[in-house]
Amino acid sequence: MSKALDLGCGEGGDAVWLARQGWRVTAVDVSSTALQRTADHGSAAGVGDLVTTERHDLAHTFPTGSFDLISAQYLHTPLEFPRARILRTSAQALTAAGLLLIVDHGSVRPWARNPDPRTHFPTPEDVYNSLELNPAHWHAERLDRPQRLATGPDGQTATVTDNLIAIRRTT
Numbered sequence: 001m002s003k004a005l006d007l008g009c010g011e012g013g014d015a016v017w018l019a020r021q022g023w024r025v026t027a028v029d030v031s032s033t034a035l036q037r038t039a040d041h042g043s044a045a046g047v048g049d050l051v052t053t054e055r056h057d058l059a060h061t062f063p064t065g066s067f068d069l070i071s072a073q074y075l076h077t078p079l080e081f082p083r084a085r086i087l088r089t090s091a092q093a094l095t096a097a098g099l100l101l102i103v104d105h106g107s108v109r110p111w112a113r114n115p116d117p118r119t120h121f122p123t124p125e126d127v128y129n130s131l132e133l134n135p136a137h138w139h140a141e142r143l144d145r146p147q148r149l150a151t152g153p154d155g156q157t158a159t160v161t162d163n164l165i166a167i168r169r170t171t
Contacts, residue, residue: 004069007058007090012038012051014073019047023069030057058086066095072102084130091133094169099141102127106145106161111152124163133167142166 001024006015009027015038018025027038035053042051054063059082070090075083091100104127108115122130124143144164151157 002068003065003095004071005063005067005090005093007070007072007086008075009038009053010034012041014071015051016041016045016047018069018071019050020045023050025051026063026065026067027051027053028056028058028063029053030055062086062089062093066093066098068095068098070094070098070100072100074103074105076105084132087127088131088133091131091138091167091169096169096171098169100165100167100169102163102165102167104163104165106163109150109152109160110158111154111156121161121163124165127163127165128167131167137169137171139168139170140165141168 001022004018004023004025006018006025006027009015009029011034012027015025015027019042029035032055035055038051039048039053042048056063070093072087072090087102094100106121108119124145128140128143142164145161146164147159147161149157150160
């Protein structure tokens with residue numbers, strides 16, 4: 001059975017979805033409350049046996065083992081956070097032919113509180129290059145900026161941009 005790692009799993013939506021697709025998922029978050037909610041959602045969905053939760057402050061500890069898929073969906077924080085190092089460590093934890101999937105915000109949502117007009121969003125290429133991965137061992141399969149229609153908290157809609165970075169381990 002294929003193994004996935006969900007970094008910053010929150011309440012477990014992605015972990016449960018992956019488990020429903022047949023993945024054995026390790027869901028990681030710094031919050032014990034989030035991890036309990038992930039476990040509860042996995043059980044309620046009938047996939048609790050496929051979802052394991054682990055508490056990690058990724059700035060200091062990282063799950064052991066190797067993974068066929070590592071998912072980092074909106075792994076952002078306003079706190080000091082060694083994100084590039086964590087994503088580089090993630091790439092190292094991939095099995096041969098494993099995939100690191102990173103999805104980031106690529107634009108400000110119009111309903112964001114106090115948006116800073118000087119906010120800079122790195123491009124997918126910027127994110128990929130910040131990982132300093134040896135091209136002999138990793139390949140960027142997709143570096144893209146897809147747009148989607150998003151719905152805000154009061155029902156308003158807007159087109160937002162995401163950054164999509166898919167990195168495959170080649171050896």
